[in-house]
Amino acid sequence: MMSEDFLHYLWKFKLFNNELITTHGEPVQILNCGEHNKNSGPDFFNAKIKIGNTTWAGNVEMHVKSSDWNSHGHQKDKAYQNIILHAVLDADAKNMDLNGNEIPTIQLRNKFVPELWNQYEKLLNSKQWIPCANMIDIVDKFSINAWLERMLIERLEEKITFIETLLTQNKNNWEETFYQCLARNFGFKLNASPFELLAKSLPLKYLGKHKNNLSQIEAMLFGQAGLLNEKFTDKYPNDLKAEYDFLKNKFNLVPVEKHLWKFARTRPVNFPTLRIAQFAMLVHQSSHLLSVILETKKAKDILKLFDLPASEYWTTHYRFDHPGKSSDKNLGKSSAENIIINTVIPFLFLYGKEKNDDSLKNRSLELLEQLPSEKNNITRQWESLKIESGSAYQSQGLIQLKNKYCSHKKCLNCGIGNKILSKTLLS
Numbered sequence: 001m002m003s004e005d006f007l008h009y010l011w012k013f014k015l016f017n018n019e020l021i022t023t024h025g026e027p028v029q030i031l032n033c034g035e036h037n038k039n040s041g042p043d044f045f046n047a048k049i050k051i052g053n054t055t056w057a058g059n060v061e062m063h064v065k066s067s068d069w070n071s072h073g074h075q076k077d078k079a080y081q082n083i084i085l086h087a088v089l090d091a092d093a094k095n096m097d098l099n100g101n102e103i104p105t106i107q108l109r110n111k112f113v114p115e116l117w118n119q120y121e122k123l124l125n126s127k128q129w130i131p132c133a134n135m136i137d138i139v140d141k142f143s144i145n146a147w148l149e150r151m152l153i154e155r156l157e158e159k160i161t162f163i164e165t166l167l168t169q170n171k172n173n174w175e176e177t178f179y180q181c182l183a184r185n186f187g188f189k190l191n192a193s194p195f196e197l198l199a200k201s202l203p204l205k206y207l208g209k210h211k212n213n214l215s216q217i218e219a220m221l222f223g224q225a226g227l228l229n230e231k232f233t234d235k236y237p238n239d240l241k242a243e244y245d246f247l248k249n250k251f252n253l254v255p256v257e258k259h260l261w262k263f264a265r266t267r268p269v270n271f272p273t274l275r276i277a278q279f280a281m282l283v284h285q286s287s288h289l290l291s292v293i294l295e296t297k298k299a300k301d302i303l304k305l306f307d308l309p310a311s312e313y314w315t316t317h318y319r320f321d322h323p324g325k326s327s328d329k330n331l332g333k334s335s336a337e338n339i340i341i342n343t344v345i346p347f348l349f350l351y352g353k354e355k356n357d358d359s360l361k362n363r364s365l366e367l368l369e370q371l372p373s374e375k376n377n378i379t380r381q382w383e384s385l386k387i388e389s390g391s392a393y394q395s396q397g398l399i400q401l402k403n404k405y406c407s408h409k410k411c412l413n414c415g416i417g418n419k420i421l422s423k424t425l426l427s
Helices: 004-012 112-125 139-171 174-186 194-201 205-208 214-226 233-249 272-285 287-296 297-307 333-355 358-370 377-384 392-404 416-427
Strands: 027-032 044-051 054-065 083-090 105-107 317-319
Touching: 004 054, 004 083, 004 112, 004 333, 027 358, 027 377, 044 083, 054 105, 112 416, 139 174, 139 333, 139 392, 139 416, 174 194, 174 272, 174 333, 194 214, 194 272, 205 214, 214 233, 214 272, 272 317, 287 297, 297 317, 297 333, 297 358, 297 416, 333 358, 333 392, 377 392
Parallel strands: 054 083, 083 105
Antiparallel strands: 027 044, 044 054
């Protein structure tokens, strides 16, 4: 069954091959299709339509059947009182506004090329990894790259929305917000939420008072994580516990629940205990980290800031009281790149946006171009379709495209999907 989304697409791009007329036979000319509204309310705002000899300015509503107007309750909704045109696939009923006046209606069936719907239906019914997997090769690289750039910006905007929420909660304290965002990213996907709760339970100013003492920083972080509330065999966790008991009373701290941390289904190098130890070293060795990053122009120099080992105990441990083979417990280059991509760069982009500093926004994009493409299932699948990413700039766009468009078959809202459909009109 034809969807309203498809009708929106036809209207937005004026893809009609026959003259439009109202159900009363008056000619209709679209002077301006209006602004597409994807929230509640009329489908298109501020349209400009000529009906007969009269030009109207207002909103346009679209339905598959004109009787949907009443079934959706629009005849009683003040949000729909400025409707100048009702565009429908099939006109099966008259529609009245709040004042009892009939709303001009146009029927769109047989007003567009049928192959356009047939091609879109193929995309909707596709069982491939992306709907257009066997058609994307007809789209030129320039169009694909242009759309990926838009996807990258869209992804950045989504990430900064989360940061903006934290910034408001922290009363516009940039350093505190950056600290909390970094902490969340140190938890990566599995432990992001408990890491964020940990940072929120332990204000940066308390860590700052003891930043020159690594063991005290570790004590506060592990203690606030709820990971020191048991008996230990090793001296190291027992010393941390004793130190934490003092600091907890000093700052009146309330730890998060231990059960929130996930160790199952993750490799030892990603255990939260090791990540907390690495985060403690970052706090200990860095000073005014946000300010330093704002002044750093090269990705390789920012990576050096995160080239951190955990303290000596962790050389032979992943968890308390569980010794293992000796190995370096540095954060790792790929993990550091992940943090830069998902925290540092969005933060830099937002800071530039808030301070009206385009140079910072541009630098955030330049940093993405300096970082290698992410290697994951999504980027590998794109490569199989001969869509390769040479840097994080491209891979971030590809991830956004797959997750937000392809997976939900939003082909009508996709620049690549539009290109494929438009070629139907030319064939």
